[in-house]
Amino acid sequence: xxxxxxxxxxxxxxxxxxxxxxxxxxxxxxxxxxxxxxxxxxxxxxxxxxxxxxxxxxxxxxxxxxxxxxxxxxxxxxxxxxxxxxxxxxxxxxxxxxxxxxxxxxxxxxxxxxxxxxxxxxxxxxxxxxxxxxxxxxxxxxxxxxxxxxxxxxxxxxxxxxxxxxxxxxxxxxxxxxxxxxxxxxxxxxxxxxxxxxxxxxxxxxxxxxxxxxxxxxxxxxxxxxxxxxxxxxxxxxxxxxxxxxxxxxxxxxxxxxxxxxxxxxxxxxxxxxxxxxxxxxxxxxxxxxxxxxxxxxxxxxxxxxxxxxxxx
Numbered sequence: 160x161x162x163x164x165x166x167x168x169x170x171x172x173x174x175x176x177x178x179x180x181x182x183x184x185x186x187x188x189x190x191x192x193x194x195x196x197x198x199x200x201x202x203x204x205x206x207x208x209x210x211x212x213x214x215x216x217x218x219x220x221x222x223x224x225x226x227x228x229x230x231x232x233x234x235x236x237x238x239x240x241x242x243x244x245x246x247x248x249x250x251x252x253x254x255x256x257x258x259x260x261x262x263x264x265x266x267x268x269x270x271x272x273x274x275x276x277x278x279x280x281x282x283x284x285x286x287x288x289x290x291x292x293x294x295x296x297x298x299x300x301x302x303x304x305x306x307x308x309x310x311x312x313x314x315x316x317x318x319x320x321x322x323x324x325x326x327x328x329x330x331x332x333x334x335x336x337x338x339x340x341x342x343x344x345x346x347x348x349x350x351x352x353x354x355x356x357x358x359x360x361x362x363x364x365x366x367x368x369x370x371x372x373x374x375x376x377x378x379x380x381x382x383x384x385x386x387x388x389x390x391x392x393x394x395x396x397x398x399x400x401x402x403x404x405x406x407x408x409x410x411x412x413x414x415x416x417x418x419x420x421x422x423x424x425x426x427x428x429x430x431x432x433x434x435x436x437x438x439x440x441x442x443x444x445x446x447x448x449x450x451x452x453x454x455x456x457x458x459x460x461x462x463x464x465x466x467x468x469x470x471x472x
Contacts, residue, residue, distance in 0.1 A: 214278045217308040219245050219298055221271040222259030223329065223428075224284075226336030228435050230274075232426040235283060237274035242341045243298040244270050245310070252353065256456060257325030259333070261312045263294075270346035272336065273298050273308060281309075289408045301341070326356045331431045358432070361445050364452035369396055373468040381470070382417035391415040392470045393424070394451040402463035419470075425450045 215238055223229040230237065249267035251260040261269070276284070285293070291311040298308045313319040330350060337347050359365075376397050381390040389400035389412055400412055415423065422439040425446060429435055433446040442450075454462060 215275045216278065216281050217298070217306050218274045218276045218281065218284065219243070219261075219271050219296060219308045219310040220274055220336075221250060221261060221269060221310070221333075223332045223336070224274070225272040225340060225342070226332050226429065227339055228431075229332060229336065229429045232429045232435060233283065233287065235276070235280045237276055237280075239275045240340055241273045241300045241303075241306075242270070242337075242343070243273045243300040243306070244268050245296050245298045245308070247296060248310070248312075251319075252323055252325045254320040254323045255458060257323035257329065257356070259325075259329075260319065261294075261310050262319070263312070270337070270342050272340045272342065273300060273306060284311075286408065286410070301343075324354055324356050327358045328430050328432070330355050332429060335431055359452065361448060364448050365455040366448075366451055367393075367396060367398075367455060367466040369466045369468065373397075373466075375469050375471055377471050378417075389413070389416040391417070391464065392419040393421050393454060394447045395470055396451070396466050397468040397470050398464035399467045400463060401465050406463070421447050421450050424454065428453060 218224075218237075224235075245261075246268040247263065247265055248269050249262045249264035250269040251262045252258065253260040288311045292314040293309045294312055296308055296310055298306050300306060330353060334347055334350055337350065376390070381392070381397065384390060387404070391398050391400075400416075402409075402412070406412070419439055422436060422442065425433075425436055425442055428450075430446075430449065433443065433449065436442045436446065
């Protein structure tokens with residue numbers, strides 16, 4: 160339409176441009192190509208003018224991503240971080256594990272940490288938060304002007320998970336992260352007032368049952384299985400993937416395949432009680448067992464692995 164044709168390039172969004180391929184909006188192909196050239200040129204100019212920050216995004220963290228150690232465990236490196244308040248949203252805890260959830264609420268606000276993230280790190284976060292959608296908000300840093308930011312919440316077409324109770328580990332991570340970034344003490348006290356699921360003593364850790372006649376696998380067998388078969392190891396147990404290659408987040412399955420995921424999970428899901436391990440060998444026997452215990456709590460749609468044996472050694 161003439162209105163769309165008259166739009167300046169700076170107003171033509173990526174969604175508009177992508178729609179040209181789907182045909183649901185009349186954006187001429189030439190216009191799409193022109194937009195792509197403008198977008199690339201703009202990014203080049205921003206990188207020259209501002210360095211890597213020219214391609215960065217302000218991300219509002221409310222859960223474990225407030226914590227510097229948790230960020231490092233997932234290889235995420237913000238350019239800078241600021242304590243801030245975000246009006247129009249309410250902090251809930253949802254699901255069996257009581258994960259932090261940003262619920263839209265015009266009468267509420269929540270505190271957290273604004274991270275200036277690279278485009279690459281935002282892609283990593285998108286993969287980690289694959290069941291959520293990104294929305295925008297206008298954050299208010301404790302010092303300085305408001306900042307437009309992005310955060311994760313449930314897609315509008317999906318009903319959020321039921322309210323849940325966070326774990327003690329999760330609250331400790333949030334509090335540690337909030338304090339290290341200077342989030343207001345009143346908010347931290349509010350976090351500490353939440354009911355939480357207390358830690359299990361090591362003697363009560365849950366485990367995955369392995370069949371009594373289960374074989375012992377060599378690492379070569381795990382790394383070179385039949386086509387379409389995927390294995391990983393946790394706490395010396397061998398797990399076989401029971402999902403399909405079309406499952407959301409299958410790229411993570413490929414990443415775990417043929418490896419010991421104990422260290423990956425233990426460093427990705429940091430626990431202040433054990434600290435951040437530097438390697439698999441750096442993990443104590445109890446820490447390894449705690450990782451397995453944590454994985455037994457993953458919901459079935461996330462953990463699609465079956466214990467099928469033991470790994471050699």
